[in-house]
Amino acid sequence: MVTLTIDGREVQAEEGTTILEAARESNIYIPTLCYHEEVTPYGACRLCLVEVARNGREKLVASCLYEVAEGLRVKTNSERIASNRKMIMELLLARCPNNKAIQDLARQLGVEKTSFKLEDKQCILCALCVRVCQEVVGVSAISLVNRGVDRQMATPFYEPSDVCIGCGACAYVCPTGAIGFEDVGDTRYIHWPNNKMEFKLRKCKTCGNYWAPEKQLDYIIKKANLSPDAFDNCPDCRD
Amino acid sequence: MAKRETKRLSSPQELEALRKSIIEKRDHNKPCITICGGTGCLALAAQDVITGFRREIQEQGLETKVDIRITGCPGFCERGPLVVIKPENILYQQVKGEDVPEIVSATVKGNIVDRLLYTDPNTGKKITYEHEVPFYRKQKRLLLGDNSNIDPTEIRDYLALGGYAALSKVLFEMSPEQIIEEVKKSGLRGRGGGGFPTGVKWETCRQAQGDTRYIICNCDEGDPGAFMDRSLMEGNPHSVLEGMIIGAYAIGGHEGYIYVRNEYPLAVKNAQIAIEQTEEHGLLGKNILGSGFDFTVRISRGGGAFVCGESTALMASLEGKVGEPRAKYVHTVEKGLWEQPTNLNNVETWANVPLIIKNGADWYSKVGTEGSKGTKIFSLVGKINNTGLVEVPMGISLREIIYDIGGGIPGGKKFKAVQTGGPSGGCIPESLLDLPVDFDQLTKVGSMMGSGGMIVMDENSCMVDIAKYFIGFLEGESCGKCVPCREGLKRMGQILTDITEGRGKEGDIELLERLSAAITDSSLCALGSTASNPVLTTIRYFRDEYEAHIRDKRCPAGVCKELITYLIDEEKCPGCGLCVKACPVEAITFMGKKKPVVLDQEKCIKCGICYDVCKLDAVIKK
Numbered sequence: 090m091v092t093l094t095i096d097g098r099e100v101q102a103e104e105g106t107t108i109l110e111a112a113r114e115s116n117i118y119i120p121t122l123c124y125h126e127e128v129t130p131y132g133a134c135r136l137c138l139v140e141v142a143r144n145g146r147e148k149l150v151a152s153c154l155y156e157v158a159e160g161l162r163v164k165t166n167s168e169r170i171a172s173n174r175k176m177i178m179e180l181l182l183a184r185c186p187n188n189k190a191i192q193d194l195a196r197q198l199g200v201e202k203t204s205f206k207l208e209d210k211q212c213i214l215c216a217l218c219v220r221v222c223q224e225v226v227g228v229s230a231i232s233l234v235n236r237g238v239d240r241q242m243a244t245p246f247y248e249p250s251d252v253c254i255g256c257g258a259c260a261y262v263c264p265t266g267a268i269g270f271e272d273v274g275d276t277r278y279i280h281w282p283n284n285k286m287e288f289k290l291r292k293c294k295t296c297g298n299y300w301a302p303e304k305q306l307d308y309i310i311k312k313a314n315l316s317p318d319a320f321d322n323c324p325d326c327r328d
Numbered sequence: 329m330a331k332r333e334t335k336r337l338s339s340p341q342e343l344e345a346l347r348k349s350i351i352e353k354r355d356h357n358k359p360c361i362t363i364c365g366g367t368g369c370l371a372l373a374a375q376d377v378i379t380g381f382r383r384e385i386q387e388q389g390l391e392t393k394v395d396i397r398i399t400g401c402p403g404f405c406e407r408g409p410l411v412v413i414k415p416e417n418i419l420y421q422q423v424k425g426e427d428v429p430e431i432v433s434a435t436v437k438g439n440i441v442d443r444l445l446y447t448d449p450n451t452g453k454k455i456t457y458e459h460e461v462p463f464y465r466k467q468k469r470l471l472l473g474d475n476s477n478i479d480p481t482e483i484r485d486y487l488a489l490g491g492y493a494a495l496s497k498v499l500f501e502m503s504p505e506q507i508i509e510e511v512k513k514s515g516l517r518g519r520g521g522g523g524f525p526t527g528v529k530w531e532t533c534r535q536a537q538g539d540t541r542y543i544i545c546n547c548d549e550g551d552p553g554a555f556m557d558r559s560l561m562e563g564n565p566h567s568v569l570e571g572m573i574i575g576a577y578a579i580g581g582h583e584g585y586i587y588v589r590n591e592y593p594l595a596v597k598n599a600q601i602a603i604e605q606t607e608e609h610g611l612l613g614k615n616i617l618g619s620g621f622d623f624t625v626r627i628s629r630g631g632g633a634f635v636c637g638e639s640t641a642l643m644a645s646l647e648g649k650v651g652e653p654r655a656k657y658v659h660t661v662e663k664g665l666w667e668q669p670t671n672l673n674n675v676e677t678w679a680n681v682p683l684i685i686k687n688g689a690d691w692y693s694k695v696g697t698e699g700s701k702g703t704k705i706f707s708l709v710g711k712i713n714n715t716g717l718v719e720v721p722m723g724i725s726l727r728e729i730i731y732d733i734g735g736g737i738p739g740g741k742k743f744k745a746v747q748t749g750g751p752s753g754g755c756i757p758e759s760l761l762d763l764p765v766d767f768d769q770l771t772k773v774g775s776m777m778g779s780g781g782m783i784v785m786d787e788n789s790c791m792v793d794i795a796k797y798f799i800g801f802l803e804g805e806s807c808g809k810c811v812p813c814r815e816g817l818k819r820m821g822q823i824l825t826d827i828t829e830g831r832g833k834e835g836d837i838e839l840l841e842r843l844s845a846a847i848t849d850s851s852l853c854a855l856g857s858t859a860s861n862p863v864l865t866t867i868r869y870f871r872d873e874y875e876a877h878i879r880d881k882r883c884p885a886g887v888c889k890e891l892i893t894y895l896i897d898e899e900k901c902p903g904c905g906l907c908v909k910a911c912p913v914e915a916i917t918f919m920g921k922k923k924p925v926v927l928d929q930e931k932c933i934k935c936g937i938c939y940d941v942c943k944l945d946a947v948i949k950k
């Protein structure tokens with residue numbers, strides 16, 4: 090265990106944890122958009138910036154990546170941090186002016202309007218979907234393609250992915266709701282910002298409801314080495 | 329060249345004996361025609377010259393009388409293809425295939441071909457010897473100086489000049505700690521951009537915990553227009569390799585990589601040949617020179633994205649992953665390539681190492697300023713008479729580089745600014761021309777050393793347009809991972825475009841400043857955190873130009889098309905009609921002899937052709 094101070098408060102944290110984790114443990118709020126505890130931190134949204142004192146200089150670091158250390162002094166809110174966060178929100182608000190999550194967070198951080206020309210996007214390229222798909226689901230069906238301003242979230246070559254199992258974890262984790270996800274009848278639709286796919290759903294042998302994508306169930310059966318009939322029934326009808 | 333049997337050298341004595349025999353076998357009075365085979369000269373048809381010399385010497389049976397050597401770039405590419413006759417160092421410039429017979433016969437007779445000599449544009453006098461050419465006179469060519477004495481594909485040339493003596497010295501006379509101490513004492517700082525003290529980096533890497541340590545040479549050189557690393561790697565690859573082997577020994581690494589951008593085929597080829605030759609000679613590989621120290625080097629070819637030159641992106645790319653930077657809170661010297669301690673240095677940094685070891689830190693640190701020691705190579709380009717590579721002592725003034733070495737601005741135009749440090753460097757105005765060039769001074773004025781790009785601009789450059797150009801480049805090269813860099817540079821580009829196209833608004837300058845501050849402060853890697861320099865410095869030193877664009881919708885340099893108006897000076901125009909015929913959109917009407925023509929602003933597309941064709945200055949550009 091190490092002891093550090095966050096905003097003047099002494100806080101204990103496990104070695105190897107990040108400032109963000111330590112702060113959350115102690116109920117100190119730091120805004121984030123590209124962080125999720127289930128996946129490797131990425132450091133892309135830059136909202137979680139905090140100030141740490143190092144070599145006598147106050148340095149801005151991404152708290153989702155910076156590890157705690159004995160005696161570390163951290164500020165999570167200062168004039169400097171606030172103005173950086175505001176500019177980042179102005180930039181995101183210009184990119185996604187019609188996105189509810191972004192609007193709310195902007196307002197919360199004191200940004201009512203943006204100085205820049207409006208686009209109309211929903212995806213902020215945080216790569217949470219990509220990381221979840223790779224690290225949690227384990228299939229890497231989606232990625233961020235192209236460099237710089239042309240960067241987009243998509244399946245490789247914008248083609249329907251043959252490894253995607255339609256589980257919808259990407260949609261679940263997306264902080265802005267940029268990924269559409271809907272079950273209609275026997276079909277699941279996943280609508281990513283730049284392409285979409287359809288999945289056949291399996292019918293429960295007992296109640297007859299369509300309940301999960303065939304591909305996902307086959308994937309789990311194969312991965313967990315279950316018997317082929319393991320998912321013949323939906324969870325509600327399983328004994 | 330005939331294949332020689334090479335023997336693996338297994339002691340310092342054997343190395344010295346080989347060196348002695350190479351030197352003794354050479355006839356130092358025998359003329360040697362050296363031809364630059366660097367990329368710049370090759371682009372100017374140097375291959376014709378090279379083939380020409382080979383054929384001529386053979387046809388005349390002069391093999392025993394004259395030697396030929398194909399060398400790397402000595403820097404004066406502007407005047408290429410270059411030929412230098414040794415030992416006198418007679419410099420022939422802009423040599424063509426058909427000049428070859430004349431040069432050969434003059435050389436054999438001890439004569440000089442006057443018409444191929446360089447003419448000093450200031451005095452109008454012909455200059456015979458290389459070292460008397462003003463371009464070279466004020467340089468201090470510790471690194472590039474040997475290029476014209478070395479055939480980079482021939483390790484014997486490097487050995488003849490004392491090559492690998494420094495390696496032999498460290499392996500048998502110095503401990504790793506002593507080497508690190510010497511490098512620290514020399515004051516050498518990294519030439520790849522950050523200026524980090526090299527000795528300190530080595531020490532941290534040596535002390536880091538790991539299963540193994542990697543040694544990498546950064547030859548990505550993504551700055552547009554820069555070619556110092558290319559020229560070193562092409563022209564004197566052994567100096568870089570020797571530096572790397574010394575570093576590996578000091579740090580305790582056994583595997584090395586040279587990361588070269590794919591667009592540098594000749595650098596890749598020459599580095600590959602150098603690696604093979606050092607291995608054959610027992611100077612690389614297992615048990616180097618019989619010392620028991622092992623080190624191997626492999627070449628890795630980079631995809632060419634600018635951001636891949638950044639240390640963490642480079643290592644990701646070496647691992648076969650997407651070349652994207654990551655946060656460096658754990659330094660790469662502790663956890664770099666494959667999570668192992670990794671020491672990355674720039675090509676030029678490595679090339680300095682043998683010099684420091686051979687001559688000592690005290691000798692080395694005599695050159696330069698308090699905080700920046702040694703020389704720095706710049707690629708001097710833009711509106712300057714002598715473009716090329718210049719190697720100068722740290723502390724020399726910008727004025728000396730631009731006027732004494734660069735020969736000033738062409739066409740009698742006025743100097744306006746010089747941009748140093750590559751695309752994310754800053755623009756330095758005339759009032760700061762006496763600034764001594766070193767790491768700290770350049771940073772102080774809002775620019776940086778970067779890897780050594782130097783672009784000169786004259787009065788016809790619009791500084792807002794320049795800022796727009798660099799931001800456009802960086803926007804295209806940003807990896808796009810973090811929000812401030814990706815989104816911020818895009819917005820910066822939009823605002824600058826609006827200003828140059830007449831849509832600038834009050835408050836734009838302040839918005840640019842606010843945006844710059846956030847991009848600088850919050851970006852993930854140094855691409856983003858330095859990217860605002862071109863904008864900040866042009867606002868700082870040329871604010872009036874921004875204001876003219878925004879308030880008066882006027883481009884003082886007459887560059888921004890949308891803000892230029894062409895007018896007919898009715899006093900001066902005799903109605904000759906030249907412009908009427910030249911105008912591609914028929915915007916100018918002939919009104920009869922002796923009557924001034926009339927220009928229709930509605931139709932004018934601002935191509936400027938009328939302005940160019942009018943012989944009487946009757947077309948005004950405003």
Ligand SMILES: Cc1cc2nc3c(=O)[nH]c(=O)nc-3n(C[C@H](O)[C@H](O)[C@H](O)COP(=O)(O)O)c2cc1C
Pocket residue numbers: 517518519520521522523524546547548549550551634635636637638639640672673674675677678779853854855
């Ligand atoms: C966007 C970006 C591009 C870079 N490109 C290069 C490059 O082309 N060559 C280079 O040596 N260093 C480059 N660097 C600097 C490297 O990250 C690193 O600092 C350097 O190679 C270390 O070597 P040095 O200590 O010898 O300077 C770049 C840095 C950034 C941020």
Ligand code: SF4
Pocket residue numbers: 211212213214215216217218219242259262263264265266267268282
């Ligand atoms: S779709 Fe959502 S989760 Fe995926 S990159 Fe875009 S914003 Fe992030």
Ligand code: SF4
Pocket residue numbers: 635653805806807808809810811813814851852853854855856857
């Ligand atoms: S600063 Fe730019 S180049 Fe660096 S990580 Fe961020 S987006 Fe990529």
Ligand code: FES
Pocket residue numbers: 120121122123124131132133134135136137138151152153154
């Ligand atoms: S949460 Fe740390 S950078 Fe996005």
Ligand code: FES
Pocket residue numbers: 364365366367368369370400401402403404405406408409410
């Ligand atoms: S390439 Fe020949 S002088 Fe530079």
